[in-house]
Amino acid sequence: MTSSDAYISIRNVDKYFGTFQAIDDISMDIAEGEFFSLLGASGCGKTTLLRMLAGFESCSSGEIYIDGQPTSDIPPHRREVNMVFQSYAIFPHLNVADNIAYGLRKQKLPRAKRQEMIDEMLDLIALPGYGKRRANELSGGQRQRIALARALILRPKVLLLDEPLGALDKQLREQMQLELRALQRQVGITFVFVTHDQEEAMTLSDRIAVMAGGRVLQLDTPLGLYENPKSRDIANFIGNMNFFRGVVRRDGSREGAIDVEGLGVIPVPLEQLTRPDGAPVQVALRPEKFTITPDEPETAPRVAGKVRDSAYLGERSHFYIEIPDKEEPVAVSSPNLTRNDRKLAEARTGKPIWLSFSPESIVILDAE
Numbered sequence: 001m002t003s004s005d006a007y008i009s010i011r012n013v014d015k016y017f018g019t020f021q022a023i024d025d026i027s028m029d030i031a032e033g034e035f036f037s038l039l040g041a042s043g044c045g046k047t048t049l050l051r052m053l054a055g056f057e058s059c060s061s062g063e064i065y066i067d068g069q070p071t072s073d074i075p076p077h078r079r080e081v082n083m084v085f086q087s088y089a090i091f092p093h094l095n096v097a098d099n100i101a102y103g104l105r106k107q108k109l110p111r112a113k114r115q116e117m118i119d120e121m122l123d124l125i126a127l128p129g130y131g132k133r134r135a136n137e138l139s140g141g142q143r144q145r146i147a148l149a150r151a152l153i154l155r156p157k158v159l160l161l162d163e164p165l166g167a168l169d170k171q172l173r174e175q176m177q178l179e180l181r182a183l184q185r186q187v188g189i190t191f192v193f194v195t196h197d198q199e200e201a202m203t204l205s206d207r208i209a210v211m212a213g214g215r216v217l218q219l220d221t222p223l224g225l226y227e228n229p230k231s232r233d234i235a236n237f238i239g240n241m242n243f244f245r246g247v248v249r250r251d252g253s254r255e256g257a258i259d260v261e262g263l264g265v266i267p268v269p270l271e272q273l274t275r276p277d278g279a280p281v282q283v284a285l286r287p288e289k290f291t292i293t294p295d296e297p298e299t300a301p302r303v304a305g306k307v308r309d310s311a312y313l314g315e316r317s318h319f320y321i322e323i324p325d326k327e328e329p330v331a332v333s334s335p336n337l338t339r340n341d342r343k344l345a346e347a348r349t350g351k352p353i354w355l356s357f358s359p360e361s362i363v364i365l366d367a368e
Ligand SMILES: Nc1ncnc2c1ncn2[C@@H]1O[C@H](COP(=O)(O)OP(=O)(O)OP(=O)(O)O)[C@@H](O)[C@H]1O
Pocket: 017, 020, 022, 040, 041, 042, 043, 044, 045, 046, 047, 048, 049, 196
């Protein structure tokens, strides 16, 4: 994305609390209508960055532009952004309609217009007819939808959401994720969403900024983060990954290769081999990129191994496979495509099997 497409542009932003640096030189752009997530472990600076977008915290240095305007001098209530928090922050003593219309109280709207806007919001959050209900008669998921409606009724250009589904149980949370995504598509507002749950970020987002220690480690689409992680930390944070030591082999021909511990020599197109002959690298391979077979497959690369452990999870089975010349077992995840999948029946500990994979599945990372 280029800066000219940016609706929100964060430029060289630092944030210090006393001498502690919570945000460390972050620059990134967020497009209009994008579902953008900040993902990272507790304390990495997600909420701080969100509060800076809202105007509740100032930048120690750098600038945040919204719709081309620098925001340093714009107080929170004059920014066209609104924030939804994890704790539902709705008033238990007010009914649903009054909760939703809370932000409109300073606008002198005709009664009919106000009612029309409330009804529109109740339809949007799939709670039509709930206006007269008291807030304390609602379920957690319903309350969170009311909190969303209360933010959306003000028609913000940007909605900032700080772990808004964090307090919901797993099933409701997954249902709300789908609803939230559908709602965002419907209203077309730019969402900046904070979560520490990688699956949630993957489900919802157009793009994700993975943060650690106040910095952005990688900014990418869910697919980009999963298939092309730029570092071991990212690869480990998003899903599971196997790591192998490797050495680059370039013999001057058109094909290059990596000699990988336990897996042998894997051909790699030269354009992917930016490093010189003999350079140490790490090779990463996701568990589901391996195919596990009882007999030797015809396709290469392939390697013989032995089952150390296996677990049946219904839709898929997990295996830990010992291979020669590698200390750590290889994690393999295999879909159970047929009802009587032979893999599992035959996967007793010590059983010899074969692993194969496509050379295109490997991710090449810097050596540790
Ligand atoms: N007002 C403050 N004064 C001092 N330090 C603060 C303040 N606000 C945040 N911090 C510190 O800044 C760091 C980032 O905090 P932040 O709340 O942004 O993290 P987070 O990624 O949102 O974490 P969580 O997922 O736990 O909410 C933390 O180390 C926190 O202790």
